[in-house]
Each structure stands twice: as structure tokens, then as C-alpha cells.
Amino acid sequence: xxxxxxxxxxxxxxxxxxxxxxxxxxxxxxxxxxxxxxxxxxxxxxxxxxxxxxxxxxxxxxxxxxxxxxxxxxxxxxxxxxxxxxxxxxxxxxxxxxxxxxxxxxxxxxxxx
Amino acid sequence: xxxxxxxxxxxxxxxxxxxxxxxxxxxxxxxxxxxxxxxxxxxxxxxxxxxxxxxxxxxxxxxxxxxxxxxxxxxxxxxxxxxxxxxxxxxxxxxxxxxxxxxxxxxxx
Numbered sequence: 385x386x387x388x389x390x391x392x393x394x395x396x397x398x399x400x401x402x403x404x405x406x407x408x409x410x411x412x413x414x415x416x417x418x419x420x421x422x423x424x425x426x427x428x429x430x431x432x433x434x435x436x437x438x439x440x441x442x443x444x445x446x447x448x449x450x451x452x453x454x455x456x457x458x459x460x461x462x463x464x465x466x467x468x469x470x471x472x473x474x475x476x477x478x479x480x481x482x483x484x485x486x487x488x489x490x491x492x493x494x495x496x497x
Numbered sequence: 498x499x500x501x502x503x504x505x506x507x508x509x510x511x512x513x514x515x516x517x518x519x520x521x522x523x524x525x526x527x528x529x530x531x532x533x534x535x536x537x538x539x540x541x542x543x544x545x546x547x548x549x550x551x552x553x554x555x556x557x558x559x560x561x562x563x564x565x566x567x568x569x570x571x572x573x574x575x576x577x578x579x580x581x582x583x584x585x586x587x588x589x590x591x592x593x594x595x596x597x598x599x600x601x602x603x604x605x606x
Contacts, residue, residue: 417594426499427539427584427596434592442593443498474538482588483527483546488538 386411390475390489397465398497405460405492407475415478416458417442417486418450420471427474433458434481465496498523500585500597508603509575517570517600519585528561528568529586531596532579539584542570575604 388409397403409416417432419442429442433452447469449461458477462469473492478484500521509515519528527546531539545561545568556573572579585597 415592419596426599428499429594429596432592432594440591440593443595482592482594483544485541485544486529486531486539486594488540491538 388475388477388487388489390492392492394493396495399466400464403462403465405473407458407489408456409477413477414480417476418460419474422471467496470494470496499595500587502585502597502600504600506601511577511604511606512574515572515575517583519568519597521566521587525563525566525587527587530559530570531584532581534581577604580604
């Protein structure tokens with residue numbers, strides 16, 4: 385089944401404890417992206433990647449890191465999480481760039497205490 | 498650069514029609530529409546790539562006015578399953594993507 389998977393789905397952590405949210409797609413998509421969703425602010429892009437080893441900042445990159453070592457994986461790293469990073473995170477992928485349908489993962493709900 | 502949607506929220510009875518508008522202060526190269534049901538991930542509805550383009554998806558269709566930097570999503574004869582939050586979206590020249598502010602649509606029996 386073609387899909388985007390994220391893990392974990394739910395995470396409660398404490399300020400400063402490094403964490404990684406994994407994202408993987410099995411559709412051989414070139415473009416991958418991370419979004420955060422907050423009430424009243426909608427979905428905002430954190431980072432995106434056009435292809436392996438190519439990543440760029442989105443609208444709200446501060447406090448996040450990403451890497452794209454393999455085409456299928458695009459992990460999101462929070463080196464020192466803070467409470468303002470409490471949010472719902474979505475990973476998405478598309479065949480090539482933004483002129484295509486984006487397929488979303490199920491989301492990761494992160495709470496930073 | 499986030500597109501602005503209107504209305505923010507709308508409540509419909511089954512069978513009624515609705516229009517959701519999306520406008521941008523910057524040039525729109527294309528317009529995407531997504532629907533997100535409560536507790537779920539956004540799901541793609543359609544993309545309009547050229548000004549003047551119109552597309553349909555079941556009873557949901559959209560138009561794109563490139564000159565006015567606007568797009569509208571039309572929902573006709575609404576069904577309960579249409580409930581959710583609708584987002585438009587667009588990109589800049591560098592493949593950065595922006596979702597709109599969102600419109601909450603509730604269809605009641």
C-alpha cells in the first residue's frame with residue numbers, strides 16, 4: 385500500500401531532551417516536507433527536500449533540523465525541544481516538487497513540558 | 498505569504514451549496530485544495546495550474562483567477578461527508594509551500 389508513515393504518533397517529552405520524528409514513504413517520491421499545525425495558524429511548512437541531500441527552510445525552521453540521506457526517509461530532529469514546539473506535525477511527500485499532490489502521513493502529536 | 502481564506506467557518510444543511518474563497522497578496526502560480534477531517538491528515542482534492550482553469554471532483558469544483566490572485570472552491574448539494582476544514586495552498590518559485598488560513602465547514606442533517 386502506497387503510504388507515508390510517521391513515528392511516533394504521540395510523544396510527551398520534557399524541555400531540552402533531543403528527539404527525532406521519523407518519516408518514510410514508499411512511493412519513490414522526490415519531494416518531502418514537514419509541516420506543523422497549530423490552532424488558528426493552520427499548517428506551516430518547517431523544512432522541505434527536493435531530493436536526496438537537498439533540503440531547504442520553510443516558513444518556520446527555527447529549532448528544527450532535517451536530513452535526507454535516503455530518498456524514502458526524511459526525519460525531523462528537535463535538538464532541544466521547547467514548549468512552543470508543542471504541536472501536531474505532519475510529514476508529506478509528492479512525486480516531484482509542489483506542482484503535484486502531496487500525500488500526508490498520519491501526524492505526530494508532540495507535547496513538550 | 499500565507500493565502501487568506503473566507504469565510505473562516507460555515508455551517509450548511511445537507512443539500513445546500515457553499516463557496517470558499519482563497520486570495521493571495523503575492524502571485525499565485527498554482528492553487529491546491531485540501532480537505533482535513535477532524536483528527537486526520539489533509540487529503541488532496543485538486544490542483545489548478547493555470548489561470549482560468551476550472552476543475553471538478555464529484556460535486557466539488559474550483560476556479561482559479563490568476564489575474565486577481567484568487568481561487569474559489571464550490572461545494573454543491575453538500576453531504577454530511579463534506580464536513581471538515583478546507584485549505585487552499587500555493588507555492589513560491591522555490592518550491593516552498595504555503596497553506597491558507599483554512600475554512601471550517603460543517604454540514605448538518
